[in-house]
Amino acid sequence: MECRLEVVVVPVSDVEKAREFYVDKLGFRLDTDHQAGESFRVIQVTPPGSACSIVFGRGMGDGKPGSVKGTHLVVKDIVAAHAELEAAGVENSGPVHFAEGGVMTPGPHPEGADYGSFVFFADPDGNSWALQQIVSPAR
Incomplete structure (x- = not known):
């Protein structure tokens, strides 16, 4: 299908x-x-x-405001995307990557690896979003 x-x-x-x-x-x-x-x-x-x-x-169902968590939006340049969020006044984590052991570390992925850099933010209700940098998708 x-x-x-x-x-x-x-x-x-x-x-x-x-x-x-x-x-x-x-x-x-x-x-x-x-x-x-x-x-x-x-x-x-x-x-x-x-x-x-x-x-x-x-009137669109019974979902609880703020209950959507971790939906990803893909960007090609995490630093530029972060700058746009900042310019719009959207509170965010700043660029981060996950280091050895899964520790969230400030700054984009050191090698710029696809799927490796993120910026996290939320809407006014607390629905949370992640920007994820992917230049060359695996698929």
Whole structure:
């Protein structure tokens, strides 16, 4: 079976704050903002260059705001991506890599290894994200 992951639902408590964070701060493309009455609103945004979108809103199920943890977004340059987060005022870990024994260590991976450098951050509800540097994917 061939299938593609194209949407990740992210539960949020404040739709406007989430829209501001993902669209205005992170620069994700606003695909749709649809409201059907007071109890239902869906916003779909897509990270630049991604085939997978993020959906959040009101009346979309029973997910607990802040419960999405560790979703990865892939970037080609972790240092440049970190600079963009900083410029947008997004609190983050700064570039880190995992040294011997799995110890999180400040700075990008010393050899610039694919899958080796990260920046961690969270949205206003605590849904956590990781930027991961991959220049040449294994697949």
